[in-house]
Amino acid sequence: MSGFAALLTRDLRLAFRQGGDVANVVAFFALAVILFPFGVGPDPDLLARIAAGVLWVTALLAALLSLERLFDADFQDGSLEALGLMPVPLEIQVLAKCVAHWLTTGLPLTIIAPLLALVLHFDAAGYPALIAALLLGTPVLSLIGAIGAALTLGARRAGVLLSLLVLPLYIPVLIFGVAASEAAALGLESRPHLLLLAALLAGSLALAPWAAAAALRQALE
Amino acid sequence: MQRFANPARFMRLSAALLPWCSVAAAMLIAIGLFGALFIAPPDYQQGEAVKIMYVHVPCAWLASLVYAVMAVASAVALIWRHPLAHIAAESAAPIGAGFTFVCLASGSLWGEPMWGTWWVWDARLTSVLVLFFLYLGFIALANAFDDRTRGSRAAAILAIVGVVNLPIIKFSVDWWNTLHQKDSVFLFGKSTIAPSMLWPMLVMAAGFLFLFAVLLMLRMRTALLRAKLRALRFGA
Numbered sequence: 001m002s003g004f005a006a007l008l009t010r011d012l013r014l015a016f017r018q019g020g021d022v023a024n025v026v027a028f029f030a031l032a033v034i035l036f037p038f039g040v041g042p043d044p045d046l047l048a049r050i051a052a053g054v055l056w057v058t059a060l061l062a063a064l065l066s067l068e069r070l071f072d073a074d075f076q077d078g079s080l081e082a083l084g085l086m087p088v089p090l091e092i093q094v095l096a097k098c099v100a101h102w103l104t105t106g107l108p109l110t111i112i113a114p115l116l117a118l119v120l121h122f123d124a125a126g127y128p129a130l131i132a133a134l135l136l137g138t139p140v141l142s143l144i145g146a147i148g149a150a151l152t153l154g155a156r157r158a159g160v161l162l163s164l165l166v167l168p169l170y171i172p173v174l175i176f177g178v179a180a181s182e183a184a185a186l187g188l189e190s191r192p193h194l195l196l197l198a199a200l201l202a203g204s205l206a207l208a209p210w211a212a213a214a215a216l217r218q219a220l221e
Numbered sequence: 222m223q224r225f226a227n228p229a230r231f232m233r234l235s236a237a238l239l240p241w242c243s244v245a246a247a248m249l250i251a252i253g254l255f256g257a258l259f260i261a262p263p264d265y266q267q268g269e270a271v272k273i274m275y276v277h278v279p280c281a282w283l284a285s286l287v288y289a290v291m292a293v294a295s296a297v298a299l300i301w302r303h304p305l306a307h308i309a310a311e312s313a314a315p316i317g318a319g320f321t322f323v324c325l326a327s328g329s330l331w332g333e334p335m336w337g338t339w340w341v342w343d344a345r346l347t348s349v350l351v352l353f354f355l356y357l358g359f360i361a362l363a364n365a366f367d368d369r370t371r372g373s374r375a376a377a378i379l380a381i382v383g384v385v386n387l388p389i390i391k392f393s394v395d396w397w398n399t400l401h402q403k404d405s406v407f408l409f410g411k412s413t414i415a416p417s418m419l420w421p422m423l424v425m426a427a428g429f430l431f432l433f434a435v436l437l438m439l440r441m442r443t444a445l446l447r448a449k450l451r452a453l454r455f456g457a
Contacts, residue, residue: 147382151375155365164361165379168354171347172389211382214299218374 003088004096011100021066025105026112029062033116044121051120052130052181059109059134060170063141066105067166068159070097070149071216084220090213094150098142098209106138126185129194133180136197137173143201143208144169150215173200226303228445235438242435249428256421273331274418278406279426280324283433284352285387287317291359292384295377305441307373308448310380311363312440316433318356325349344393345401348386355383 015021036054040046074080083093113134114127122130148166152158180193257275264271291313298306328346329339340346363376394403405413412419 147378151362151379152365154371155362155375156367157365161358161361161365164354165358168351168358169382171351211378215375215378218371218378221371 003086004092007083007088007093007096008100011097012103015100015104021069022104022108025062025066026108028065029058029109029112030116032058032061033120036120048121048123048185051117051122052126052178052185054120055113055117055122055130056137056174056177056181059113059138060141060167060174062109063105063138063145064163064166064170066101067142067145067149068152068162070101070146071153072149072158075153075219080216081220084216090216091209094146094209094212094216095205098139098146101146102139102142106134106142110134110138123185125187126181129184129190130181132194133177133190133197136194136201137177140173140197140200140204141170143204143212144173146212147208147215150212150219153216153219173197176200226301226305228305231305232442232445235442239435239438242431242438246428246431246435249424249431251428253421253425253428256424261418261421262415267335270331270334271418273327275422275425277324277327277331278422279429280320280327281349282426283429284317284321284324284349285390286430287313287320287433288352288355288380288383288387291317292380295380299374299377299381307370307377308441308444309437310377311360311373312444313437314356314359314363316436316440318353318360320429320433321349321353321356325353343401344396345390348390348393351386352383352390355379355386359383 033054036050037047040050071080074083084090086093110131114131117127117130145162145166148162148169151165152162155161176193176196180190180197183193184190253275257272261272261275263269291310294306294310294313297303298310325346332341333339359376359379362379363372366372366375394401406419406422407413414422
C-alpha cells in the first residue's frame with residue numbers, strides 16, 4: 001500500500017510542479033464546449049437539448065488529450081524500467097497512475113462541468129445526475145485509457161493511434177453517461193443508467209490494470 | 222498444439238488442404254446462392270428484399286467468429302509465444318474487418334427499403350460498428366512499431382481486451398428493444414425461421430466459413446513466405 005501511496009504522491013507532485021497540465025485540460029474542455037453555441041447557434045432550447053451530449057463528448061476528448069503522457073514521460077526517461085523492478089506489482093502501479101490521472105483530469109472536469117452546463121442552459125433538475133455520472137464515468141475513461149496508453153508506448157504517431165484504439169471502447173461510457181444526465185433533465189429515472197456506469201467502473205477497475213500492466217511488461221522487454 | 226506451431230508443417234498441411242477448401246467454399250456458396258435466389262420463397266412482408274439476409278446474416282456470424290478466432294490466436298501467441306499464432310491473428314484481422322464491413326453495408330442496404338433509413342443508432346448496429354473499429358485498431362497497432370514483434374504483442378493484448386464487445390453484440394438485441402430484430406436461429410432449441418429460408422442461409426454460412434479458412438491460409442502462407450524472404454535478404 002505504501003508503494004501505491006508513494007507512486008500516487010510522486011505523480012501528483014510531478015503534475016503540480018510542472019504545472020499547466022490540469023489548467024490545459026480544463027481550458028481545452030471549456031473552449032471546446034464554448035465552440036458549440038457558435039457552431040449550432042445561441043438558441044437556449046437547442047443548447048439545453050444537446051448540453052449533456054456536448055459536455056460528455058468534450059470531456060471524453062479532454063481526457064484523451066492528456067492520456068498520451070500517462071506512461072510516456074516515464075518510458076522516455078527510463079524511470080518506467082525502474083518502476084518495473086519495484087517489489088510493488090505493476091498492476092498496483094498502473095492503478096496508482098490511473099488515480100493520479102483521474103485526480104488531474106477527471107476530477108477537474110467534473111468540477112467545472114456544472115459551470116459549463118449553466119452556459120448551455122442545461123435543465124437545473126439534471127445537475128445532480130450529471131455530476132454523479134461524471135464522477136462514475138471519468139475514472140473509467142482513465143482506466144480504459146491506461147490500456148491504450150500502455151499499448152501505444154513507443155509507437156509511431158502514438159497520439160492518433162491512441163484515439164483510434166480508445167475511442168471505440170469509450171462508447172459505452174458515453175452512452176450511459178449521457179443517458180443518465182438527460183433522463184434526470186427530462187424528469188425521468190436516472191438510477192438505472194448510473195448503476196450501469198457503476199458496473200462499468202467496477203468492471204474496468206478490476207480488469208483494466210491487468211491488461212495495462214501486461215502491455216507495459218511487453219513494452220519493457 | 223505445439224505440433225502445429227511448426228511453420229514447415231503448416232506450409233505442408235495448408236498446401237494439402239487449400240484446394241479442397243477452395244472447392245468446398247465455391248460449391249457451398251454456389252448452392253447457397255442458388256437456393257437463396259431461386260428456391261427460397263420471398264418474405265410475405267418484405268418481398269424479394271429479404272434475400273439480402275442470405276449475405277447479411279452469414280457475414281455477421283463470421284464477423285464475430287473471426288474476432289473470436291483472432292482473440293484465441295492472440296492468447297495462444299502471448300501464452301506459448303508461438304510466432305505462427307501471431308501470424309494467424311494478424312492474417313485474420315483484415316478478413317474479419319472485410320466481413321464486418323460487408324455485414325454493415327448489406328444491413329444498410331437492407332435497412333433502407335425495410336426501416337426507411339440507411340442507419341439507426343441501434344445497439345446491435347453500434348456494437349458491430351465498434352467491432353469494425355476494433356479490427357482497424359488491431360491492424361493499425363500491429364503495424365505501428367519499428368520492431369514487429371512488439372507490434373504483434375501489443376495488438377494481441379488489444380484483441381483480448383476487445384473480446385468484451387462480443388457478448389455485447391450477441392445480447393444487444395435482448396437487452397435493448399430497438400429496430401434490429403431478435404435472433405431467430407438457435408444452436409440449441411428450435412429456430413423461429415422457416416426451414417425453406419433456413420437451409421440456404423446455413424449453406425451460405427458454411428460456404429463463408431470455408432472462404433474464411435481459404436483466405437486465412439493464403440494470407441498466412443504469404444506472410445510466412447514474406448518473412449522468409451526478408452530473412453534471406455537481410456539475414457545472410
